[in-house]
């Protein structure tokens with residue numbers, strides 16, 4: 001058992017979100033997804049990040065049930081896919097996600113993407129699900145400052161989180177500053193650069209200096225900046241490795257070295273052009 005369960009951040013919904021979560025994008029549905037969730041819960045994770053579009057909500061639910069960890073101790077996130085946006089469609093999509101998960105509430109429901117012309121109506125539906133306590137917290141993903149300003153201008157409830165791609169190579173400083181100012185917790189997705197910079201010499205050097213792996217250094221950097229991290233792996237050894245990030249710290253020099261790596265590296269989709 002690691003101490004991965006001990007670090008949480010407060011959300012303005014009143015909930016506490018574990019700072020480490022298992023990501024399951026591109027984790028194949030079926031036994032692979034179930035085993036990844038089981039293994040993560042076994043080594044101390046208490047947070048799983050799925051989405052309708054990942055196609056593995058049913059396995060996430062089965063993994064949680066099979067783990068023996070009580071439901072209320074696991075923080076479960078799923079997300080509304082783009083073709084389900086709009087007020088009524090959102091409500092129906094949420095019901096379908098709950099059914100696949102085999103749960104009667106989720107801890108966090110996110111708008112996966114700021115779909116133009118629909119995102120405000122969809123947010124209205126999330127607010128209803130929040131007020132009904134079927135989504136204990138609600139938030140957004142891939143929202144940059146213009147999307148957030150528009151949302152805050154119309155919303156009854158401020159999003160609890162904004163899940164964005166975030167690494168030393170893509171720091172989105174204006175978005176993170178805006179979110180902190182409004183009490184919106186940042187969830188860093190693809191925190192391991194989707195595997196794209198794991199051989200970077202500076203990371204290797206820092207990892208060597210602190211006696212950790214590059215993956216652990218990347219995750220620790222984000223955690224020290226106050227973010228939630230969502231590393232994905234299907235391999236038990238890496239799932240465990242990625243959880244060993246709360247028993248060391250990066251000193252000021254190491255943090256500054258990583259802070260200097262900004263290069264605008266987007267490994268997935270880029271919401272910058274999304275009006």
Ligand SMILES: NC(=O)c1ccc[n+]([C@@H]2O[C@H](COP(=O)([O-])OP(=O)(O)OC[C@H]3O[C@@H](n4cnc5c(N)ncnc54)[C@H](OP(=O)(O)O)[C@@H]3O)[C@@H](O)[C@H]2O)c1
Pocket residue numbers: 022023024025026049050112141142163164188189190191192193194195198215216230231232233234235238239241242268
């Ligand atoms: N909201 C969104 O739009 C959005 C977009 C992208 C991602 N996400 C979320 O963020 C999660 C993580 O993002 P991601 O999957 O793009 O990328 P990631 O976690 O940055 O990287 C995953 C890759 O790194 C490998 N890996 C994992 N641990 C490792 C370690 N300790 N050492 C070396 N390699 C390691 C994995 O391979 P193995 O599996 O083979 O170990 C996989 O190829 C997703 O699963 C999802 O939950 C959200």
